[in-house]
Amino acid sequence: MRKHILIVLLLIVLVIGGIVFWLTRPDVARVDLAAVTGPRPTISAPRKQLFPTIAVADAIGWPQGAKPIPAAGLAVDAFATGLDHPRWLYRLPNGDVLVAESNSPPREGGGITGWVMGLLMGKAGAGVPSANRITLLRDANGDGVAEQKSAFMTGLNSPFGMALQGDWLYIGNTDALVRVPYKTGDTKITAKPELVVKLQGGGNHWARNVIADPEGKTLYVTVGSASNIAENGIEREKYRANILEVYPAAKTFRVFAAGLRNPNGMAIEPHTKRLWTVVNERDMLGSDLAPDYLTQIEMGDHFGWPWYYWGGYPDQRVEPQNPALQEYSKRPDYALGPHVAALGLTFAGDAKLGGRFANGAFIGEHGSWNRKPVSGYKVVYVPFGDNGYPAKGAKPIDVLTGFLNKDGDAQGRPVGVITDTSGALLVADDVGNVIWRVRGK
Template identity: 35%
Template sequence: MEDKMIRSAGLVLPALFLATAAFAQQADQPVLKGAAAFGDWRADKPGIRRLIKPEDLPKPYLTKSASNSAGLADMPAGAKPRLPAGFSAELIASGIDNPRAVRIAPNGDLFVADSEANQIRVYRLSKDSAKPAEDAIFARNLNQPYGIAFYPPGNDPQWVYVANSDRIVRFAYRNGELKAAGEPQTIVDKIPSNHHWTRDIVFSPDGKTLYLSVGSGSNIAEDMGKAPDGGLEAWIKSKPLGATWGSEDGRADVLAFDPDGKNGRIVATGLRNCSGMTVQPATGALWCVVNERDALGDNVPFEYATSVKDGAFYGWPWYYIGDNEDPRHKGARPDLAGKATIPDVLMQAHSAPLNIAFYDRQDFPAGTGFPQDYRGDAFVALHGSWNRGNRTGYKVVRLLFKGGKPTGEYEDFMTGFVVSNGEVWGRPVGVAVASDGALIVTEDGNGTIWRVTYGGARS
């Protein structure tokens, strides 16, 4: 579960954050597995790989539940994140109030949700640098906007959809417009908006389905009640597998609608807080990254990225990572035992994954983009821990795929945001692949946007 932090000024040596080849993974470096993968920020560096499996899950309460929010330091002058050898990061913009999800328009413009400012920003980069040639406010007076999607999918969208905390709206749009020409049209309303408010949206490849993620209203459904109105047995017979009720009705779900907002349905349940969604180009599968529950210990349960299967139940609030029953709901839902789908890629507990983007475009200009072995992999932004004694997260990681399927391994890609065990200067949130192959990263610690490119010898 992500948290907010208090800013504290601090002096940091800029040299700590300069990208350098010294951080590249050595060919003979082993993959960290099991408990060895449960380290903290001090061991993070580009190239470090982890493989966490369901059987590695510790028992709950082996450590006390920590409240360990990071102080926020000012970004030092000249600071840059650490990257693998051959990669470099350029600062696009800074001083933004709360840059969150970032999406790429068909013409290459960057659309950024400035969530706490209640607006959508647009950046048009110059041809030969990361500095914006133009920037503008596309839309104002929103309500904690987060997810952004262009419709219909393809090169000639007619609408920009925006997911507010309480509703989905859309604006009429033509390629290259920097400001919405008209008022927003409400597509889906009455979305519960308290507690987890980050609503992401994405369209299916054929444009017929609009997916919406709605996070839980609590940590473990404390106020949901032991049974729904009409009794649990009747609820089980009439609702999707693992559906919640009361204060959690319609939450911890991925939902689906027609593009006009009609014919809403539940796609999958038990996803405590799916803060980022995308479609895998190679397969057309819907993917999301999930913030799991808190207060079971430093390494319980794992966060995850997963393909979202229609009709699947992912455990929350009764189970986690398969058939592990939450002790705070012991014996409450024996009917769900053995029915929770195990996620595809497990990550360190409390890392707070917020966005995911696949690196799988085939239309990059010649000589641009990342090396070939990155194609088909995915990048995930980890916002960083608060419910953990030793800090983890605060980085961008690469999920490894082979033949379109995840290997389960993930690798540190963009690190260096942590100053000390008490302070950080950056908290990654949004990731997107630009039309020229660059990786765009937002972070809301110091309100910056970065452009990551590759300039080394290609593999």
């Protein structure tokens, strides 16, 4: 009898183990990554997951003397080292470069979701307290290396975006847009930040970017969603998954565009003066969905989140459904591939990296945590035409790679991208704690 009981128990354990394995096994991509890029990407059938695929690269940093690999005709060197999680960059009028050294604020809640996010942040090198600092870098002699590195502002709350408008420098804290007076050449700000507008904080997406509109009257601020697909209730997503237009004189704002799960980098296209952004799309539909994207933004746009992705494909997991929105969900302009975590964005503008990189968008892809094989972990360039849109048939061109070593570990992860006064490209690497400088040979 005892033998029979043991056999039954063993069978039960094997069945339960098989079920757990089936539910938690990683989803492997079935579509070539290149096919899920461009203006008309392959949108395959969703493969809903009860548990996410976890395939984030372990963060190890750069070995002594190592650096990323630039595209042919380009060279790369360190502009500044020894930083603490550098995420975002901003160039001041005199050429000084501000770096937001920042990380996620302490996350709320626990349970399985909290445990998974803690695990992922630790593996990705993000599970450390935020420095809450903006650092000033100055290359006074123009040799491509910042010889001055000093604390510009401290005591912030997970700062990210920075923008100068008039005599004010605006900073996107995770829970507020604030400002301080600034004069060209200032190397340290001691003034107490003034509140412009409060922003929704907490949740999954903490980074708040800010840029000034070309006419100098308003500012655009990104606020990512608190969740993957509003699984905690759409009421928790008020004024989130949005780009807000802020009126600093009145200290008010309105929703400029909505349905953007996690917009991050923003930039003004030089020919048309229109606003563009890069967006991180939803998770747990498999390794082939949904593509992150680059798109132009106009007042009143809605890109479908959480109900729809890529211009009207329904996400059946979202309840209640919203069928009336489907025909009004705007299709993005350009897919960057699934789960690449597109964060940084700047247009070539005054870049001097050769004719191949003279008109288009540079994008920092932080890299996937939930795709097999991994995607992103590089800086890419999307060629544009003179009409202010991606060139017909253009695919992303690798500008800076090698952030993953041969074992698949992350030596670095690119985030913010800007140009310096010489026309070189600066790239914030928040795992390597370096600002890389990419120049023409």
